[in-house]
Amino acid sequence: MAAITLTVNGARHQVAAEADTPLLYVLRNDLELNGPRFGCGQGQCGACTVLVDGVPTRSCVTELGTLAGRQITTLEGLASQGRLHALQRAFIAEQAAQCGYCTNGMIMAAKALLETTPEPSEPEIRDALAHYLCRCGTHNRIVAAVQRAVREG
Amino acid sequence: MNAISRRGFASGLLLSFAFSPALAQQTTPIAPRRLPGSLNTNRRLDAWLHIGSDGKVTVCTGKVEIGQGAVTALMQIAAEELDILPGRITMVSGDTALTPDEGVTAGSQSMENGGSALRYAAAEARAILLEKASARLGAPAAALRVQDGMVSAPNGNGVSYWALAEEGLLRREATASVQPKPPAEHRIVGQPVGRLDIPAKVSGQPIYVQDMRMPGMLFGRVVRPPSYAARLISVDLDAVRAMPGVVAVVRDGRFLGLVARREEQAIKAQRALAAAARWEIPASLPEPAALHAHLRAMKTDDTISNEKHAEAPAVAQRFSASYTKPYLAHASIGPSCAVAQYAEDKASLRVWSHTQGVFPLRADLAKVLGLPLDKLRVTHVQGSGCYGHNGADDVALDAALLARAVPGKPVKLQWMRDEEFAWEPYNPAMVVEVSAGLSAEGRIVDWTHDVWSQHHNNRPGNPTRGINLLAAWHLEQPHQPPYPRALPQPAGSGDRNAVPPYDLPNQKIVHHLIPEMVLRTSALRTLGAFGNVFAIECFMDELGEAAGQDPVAFRLAHMKDTRARAVIEAAARLANWQPGARGDGSQGRGIAFAKYKNVSCYVACVVEVAVDRTTGEIRVPRVFAVVDAGQVINPDGLRNQIDGGIIQALSWSLKEAVQFTPQGVTSRDWQGYPILTFPEVPKVETVLLNHPDLPPLGSGEASQGPAGAALGNALKHATGLRLRAFPYTPDRVKAALNRS
Ligand code: FES
Ligand code: FES
Numbered sequence: 001m002a003a004i005t006l007t008v009n010g011a012r013h014q015v016a017a018e019a020d021t022p023l024l025y026v027l028r029n030d031l032e033l034n035g036p037r038f039g040c041g042q043g044q045c046g047a048c049t050v051l052v053d054g055v056p057t058r059s060c061v062t063e064l065g066t067l068a069g070r071q072i073t074t075l076e077g078l079a080s081q082g083r084l085h086a087l088q089r090a091f092i093a094e095q096a097a098q099c100g101y102c103t104n105g106m107i108m109a110a111k112a113l114l115e116t117t118p119e120p121s122e123p124e125i126r127d128a129l130a131h132y133l134c135r136c137g138t139h140n141r142i143v144a145a146v147q148r149a150v151r152e153g
Numbered sequence: 154m155n156a157i158s159r160r161g162f163a164s165g166l167l168l169s170f171a172f173s174p175a176l177a178q179q180t181t182p183i184a185p186r187r188l189p190g191s192l193n194t195n196r197r198l199d200a201w202l203h204i205g206s207d208g209k210v211t212v213c214t215g216k217v218e219i220g221q222g223a224v225t226a227l228m229q230i231a232a233e234e235l236d237i238l239p240g241r242i243t244m245v246s247g248d249t250a251l252t253p254d255e256g257v258t259a260g261s262q263s264m265e266n267g268g269s270a271l272r273y274a275a276a277e278a279r280a281i282l283l284e285k286a287s288a289r290l291g292a293p294a295a296a297l298r299v300q301d302g303m304v305s306a307p308n309g310n311g312v313s314y315w316a317l318a319e320e321g322l323l324r325r326e327a328t329a330s331v332q333p334k335p336p337a338e339h340r341i342v343g344q345p346v347g348r349l350d351i352p353a354k355v356s357g358q359p360i361y362v363q364d365m366r367m368p369g370m371l372f373g374r375v376v377r378p379p380s381y382a383a384r385l386i387s388v389d390l391d392a393v394r395a396m397p398g399v400v401a402v403v404r405d406g407r408f409l410g411l412v413a414r415r416e417e418q419a420i421k422a423q424r425a426l427a428a429a430a431r432w433e434i435p436a437s438l439p440e441p442a443a444l445h446a447h448l449r450a451m452k453t454d455d456t457i458s459n460e461k462h463a464e465a466p467a468v469a470q471r472f473s474a475s476y477t478k479p480y481l482a483h484a485s486i487g488p489s490c491a492v493a494q495y496a497e498d499k500a501s502l503r504v505w506s507h508t509q510g511v512f513p514l515r516a517d518l519a520k521v522l523g524l525p526l527d528k529l530r531v532t533h534v535q536g537s538g539c540y541g542h543n544g545a546d547d548v549a550l551d552a553a554l555l556a557r558a559v560p561g562k563p564v565k566l567q568w569m570r571d572e573e574f575a576w577e578p579y580n581p582a583m584v585v586e587v588s589a590g591l592s593a594e595g596r597i598v599d600w601t602h603d604v605w606s607q608h609h610n611n612r613p614g615n616p617t618r619g620i621n622l623l624a625a626w627h628l629e630q631p632h633q634p635p636y637p638r639a640l641p642q643p644a645g646s647g648d649r650n651a652v653p654p655y656d657l658p659n660q661k662i663v664h665h666l667i668p669e670m671v672l673r674t675s676a677l678r679t680l681g682a683f684g685n686v687f688a689i690e691c692f693m694d695e696l697g698e699a700a701g702q703d704p705v706a707f708r709l710a711h712m713k714d715t716r717a718r719a720v721i722e723a724a725a726r727l728a729n730w731q732p733g734a735r736g737d738g739s740q741g742r743g744i745a746f747a748k749y750k751n752v753s754c755y756v757a758c759v760v761e762v763a764v765d766r767t768t769g770e771i772r773v774p775r776v777f778a779v780v781d782a783g784q785v786i787n788p789d790g791l792r793n794q795i796d797g798g799i800i801q802a803l804s805w806s807l808k809e810a811v812q813f814t815p816q817g818v819t820s821r822d823w824q825g826y827p828i829l830t831f832p833e834v835p836k837v838e839t840v841l842l843n844h845p846d847l848p849p850l851g852s853g854e855a856s857q858g859p860a861g862a863a864l865g866n867a868l869k870h871a872t873g874l875r876l877r878a879f880p881y882t883p884d885r886v887k888a889a890l891n892r893s
Contacts, residue, residue: 017417025416034364035357039486039537040570044823047486075357084356091355095347095789098797099220099538100354101487107355126831133823135486136220136538137800139834141793 004064008033009077019065024048026064027074035075035104039133046105046132050074056112075104078111087111090149091142098136105132110146119150188329190269191215195253198323201274202231204282208302208315210235210242215255216267217247218350219509220538221853222790223263225348229786230268233341234275234333236299237314244349247511247533257510257612259541259676264786264849265753276333278323285317336784336845343845345789350535362507362534363490363567370492371400373555373566374423375410376430377576378627380817381673382437383407388430396422401558406629410555412564420569436815438671445477445584445878448605453665456639458648465598465658468590472696476587476688478879479810480672481580482826487537489544489577490567493552497561501528506549507536513614514546521625521632522553540801542675544568544577546613547623554624571821576623578675579811581607581647581667585688595700597711599659602689606647607667608637609680621675639666643751650682650858653689654748655711672811672818679854682749683802686858687879690745691865695875703732704744704866714748719842720757720779721746727840728759728777736871739764743866745859754855755781758799760863761835764871769887771868773803773835778856780839783847795856796837802857804829806864806879 003014008031015030022041027033027050039047041060048060051073078085087107090096097103106129113120113128120128125146134142187193195201195215203211212231218224224244232239245251247258255267280294283304287294292306305311336343353360378385385407393411394402398418402411409426413419439447492505502524508514511531519526531549539545548568556564568576584605590598611634613621619635626632640646648664697707705725712718724730724744741764746757759777764770776799785791808827812820820826861879868886869875874893876886 017415021417029366029416032366033357034359034361037361037363037487038567039488040823042570042822044570045486075355079356088355092347092351095345095351095793097220097348097351097354098222098793099486099535100351101220101361101485101537103354104357123832126834129831131830133486133828133830135484135540135801135828137797137804137834138793139800139831140796140837143831 004068006064006067006072007070008072009074015064017064019063021064023050023059023062023064023067023072027059033074033076037101037104039101046109047102049105049108049132051108051112054112054115056109075107078107085111086149086153087146090145090152094141094145094148096138096141096145098138102132102134106134106142110149114150122147188327189273190266191253191255192270192273192327192329195255195270196327198274198278198325198327200253201271202278202323204278204314204318204322206315206318208241210237211245212242212271213245213252214267214271215247215253215512216258216263217509217533218535219258221794222348222787223258223267225346226264226786226790227267227271228349229341229344229346230271231275233339234272235279235302237302239341239346241302248530249511249515249532250530254512257513259509264851268786268849272333273329273331274327276331277327277329280331281322282314282317286312289317339845342786344787346787348790360535361487362492362505362536363487365492365505365534365565367492367494367563370563370565371412371414371559372416372419373410373412373552373564374419375408375551375566375572375624376423376427377572378407379432380434380437383432383434386431386433388426390429392429393422393426396425401555402426403555403558405554406627406631408554408624408627410551412555412559434816438813438815438817440815441813444479444582448582448667448671449584451667451669453605453667454639456664456666458642458645458662458664459652460661461659463658466592466594466596468598469593470591470699471588472591472699473586473588474692474695474877476585476684476691476877478583478684478687480582480674481677481805481809482574482811482820483540483543483577483677484826484828485537485539485543485573488568488570488573489548490536490565491549491552492563492565493549493556494563495556495560499557499560502553502556504529504531504549504553505534506531506545507534507539508545508549509539509542510612510614513612514549517546517613517620517622518550518553521550521620521622522557541580541677542578542612544573546621547576550622550624574821574826575818576673578611578673580677581609581674583647583681583684585684587688587692589692589696591696591700595702597655597657597696600653600657601660602651602653602662602685603665604647604651604663604681604685605665605667606681606684607671607674609646609649609674609676610640611637611675634670637666637668639664645681645750647681649680649685649750650747651685652751654714654717654746654751655708656713657711672813678798678801679857682747682854682858683805683861686745686747687862687865690747690859690862691875691877694743694866694869705730706732708746716755716781717746717748720755720781723779723840723842724757724759724777727779727838730759736873739766739871741867741871743863743868743870745862745866747855747858749855754850754852756795756855756859758856758859758863760860760867762864762867762871764868764886766872766890769883769885769890771807771881771886772833773864776835776837776860778837778839779842780852780855781842781844782852782855783850784845785841785843786849788841791841791852792839794852795839798853798856799837799860800829800834802860803835803864805857806861807881810880
């Protein structure tokens with residue numbers, strides 16, 4: 001098993017895992033991060049989403065070996081100087097979670113959306129989240145939280 | 154609370170007041186006075202509350218957080234009655250070593266049972282503290298005021314709860330003799346207090362059982378049979394034993410599993426083990442196209458859920474109809490997960506689980522594993538939303554069976570997506586046949602309702618013989634599930650909400666319980682209510698139409714209950730309901746009403762649809778809901794539940810059905826079981842009718858029945874098509890439109 005170097009939330013880590021290991025397990029088990037969550041392992045639900053060079057990426061189907069030199073950002077990496085990111089604050093303000101298991105994917109996808117489209121329309125938000133599943137029916141609050149984050153930046 | 158601070162509790166911090174059910178029972182008189190809610194079965198004050206000299210209060214509840222905000226609402230109740238700020242409270246929930254046994258967190262009972270217990274326990278604790286303060290301050294208790302635990306006398310002298318707190322203060326039997334505050338004085342209850350668990354969930358702090366990490370922890374995976382009836386012919390374990398990281402491989406009957414050092418190693422070994430097993434797969438399930446006819450013809454145990462007869466006008470016209478719904482999956486976003494750890498000597502076991510009932514789970518685990526109850530501790534840690542009895546309990550037994558092979562080591566096991574879909578206990582498919590007679594004046598004279606369904610509540614902890622844990626059925630010495638028995642009205646099971654809420658002179662409701670397991674079933678939000686309300690409320694529209702009356706007016710004409718009338722009328726106003734308005738072939742709206750379990754929360758929904766007649770696709774732009782949940786404890790949490798319930802029910806109605814063939818279940822991923830997505834989710838406008846003077850009513854399951862039935866009525870109103878089978882997928886709608 002070779003050691004692979006990963007850059008996650010700005011810090012470099014040496015990880016002893018096979019190159020075909022899905023990134024998700026390394027983030028959760030080696031780096032002890034909790035944001036990305038296992039939902040399906042098949043790229044269908046979005047619960048495991050991280051940003052790779054700013055692009056929302058499903059870590060459950062992304063192999064470690066493809067990530068050399070890439071910048072990986074997880075939910076934990078959004079806060080800066082001890083202050084939660086505007087999206088995280090907005091999710092709290094809107095109480096935009098029931099079980100919250102999907103929340104990571106929603107926030108990471110919204111973060112990527114706001115990078116490219118700083119003032120998205122409501123349909124644009126819904127489209128950007130179309131492939132992120134929520135079972136609790138929290139959708140409308142999640143949309144409201146993204147809109148609040150846009151307003152309150 | 155997260156897993157780590159939970160373990161802090163485990164280390165003995167609170168053991169000084171740990172609750173002993175056995176002790177409580179010994180000291181309980183033969184015929185004790187009935188106490189409110191769960192206080193009746195957990196009668197000691199120190200089972201519920203601990204006031205610390207450090208200014209902190211611990212509240213213990215047997216109810217658990219399953220993503221519905223129940224624990225936050227319970228905290229509000231305790232803070233209100235104690236007159237302290239919520240920030241002082243630590244909630245300890247669902248731990249067989251630390252909390253009262255409140256059965257399962259289900260049936261929207263947390264406020265009704267857990268809430269009233271805590272309310273009376275906290276009010277009594279406050280009175281005990283005030284009595285001590287009164288002696289200390291030399292002022293009558295009635296003259297004292299409390300602000301955030303600071304007690305002050307009229308002369309300005311004061312003493313805090315924390316100075317008064319002492320060991321054993323609440324070590325006494327509850328009497329429920331202290332009246333809780335009148336609602337007019339509430340300052341915390343009734344407020345939209347933020348959920349305790351949301352900050353952790355948006356920032357990635359460990360909060361789920363999936364996030365637990367312990368020193369030396371290993372990862373488990375199981376290999377399930379390819380179908381319920383599959384027989385294991387042979388399996389080669391040696392090749393898997395030799396794989397990198399594999400620590401143990403377990404075979405017991407047709408239960409197969411393994412433990413590995415790293416999670417991805419466990420998953421690779423799981424695939425290899427699955428490939429190494431040869432199975433015989435008999436055809437054991439009905440043809441899916443004939444499912445409902447098959448269910449209708451099965452042997453049943455029948456009970457009359459309700460019957461009444463009275464003088465009534467003659468029947469002028471008769472009507473009957475048959476409604477069906479398919480098997481539905483809980484389909485939690487996060488597959489079920491547990492951590493189990495045997496002691497080195499295998500004499501005791503700890504389990505961390507997102508079960509809805511730590512005590513019932515412990516009871517079944519103890520039987521399967523042959524451990525005495527007091528050697529087995531089950532601690533609740535949150536999981537993904539479950540909406541009822543999903544794989545949470547099953548995976549706990551899986552983890553325990555694997556942990557037994559590596560004593561001393563914690564084993565974490567999360568099901569893969571396909572295991573969750575294929576093995577969770579589904580919400581049963583149902584057939585509902587309704588018939589009614591109308592008088593010449595267009596009033597309902599008589600009504601029958603016959604419902605066929607497997608059981609909706611096959612949870613662990615059944616006190617009779619039998620085990621409701623999946624792996625137990627696959628062991629070399631297999632256990633059997635208990636024989637399912639109908640649960641009494643008004644809660645019921647397959648016949649939940651089968652009794653029409655209207656005032657009808659004659660009615661007969663019969664529950665035909667199918668005891669045999671076709672697909673595995675158990676509790677999903679609302680149990681049978683979703684199917685029964687679908688049938689009743691759509692049939693009401695059919696009858697109203699035959700009587701030439703508007704749906705709102707026809708319902709009100711048969712309804713005396715003033716709270717029910719109020720929500721129906723308010724929903725019509727909210728949705729700007731125009732009596733007699735016609736659908737235009739593609740756009741329309743429908744209304745439906747239910748009083749959950751016939752005794753609980755009132756909800757009326759108006760659903761608007763836009764139907765594409767060429768594709769059969771139904772879009773739902775807007776839903777309106779009016780809710781009477783009695784006293785509102787947390788309006789924001791209540792809205793979250795109602796709106797979430799509506800969206801989930803529309804997903805069930807529009808899209809969902811567990812797919813199978815005679816060889817087994819084929820819905821194994823999100824493509825095989827699609828759910829509603831963001832662009833398809835309607836706007837929901839919800840109005841709460843608060844009754845602070847009435848008891849709070851659970852709301853987590855109140856909106857689904859009305860939402861689904863209102864969709865059915867909206868489709869009819871828009872297109873003229875009365876479709877009596879869920880789901881309303883585009884191909885089925887299109888085919889039905891073409892036929893009509
Ligand atoms: S867990 Fe990665 S997409 Fe579902
Ligand atoms: S909040 Fe539970 S899955 Fe979205």
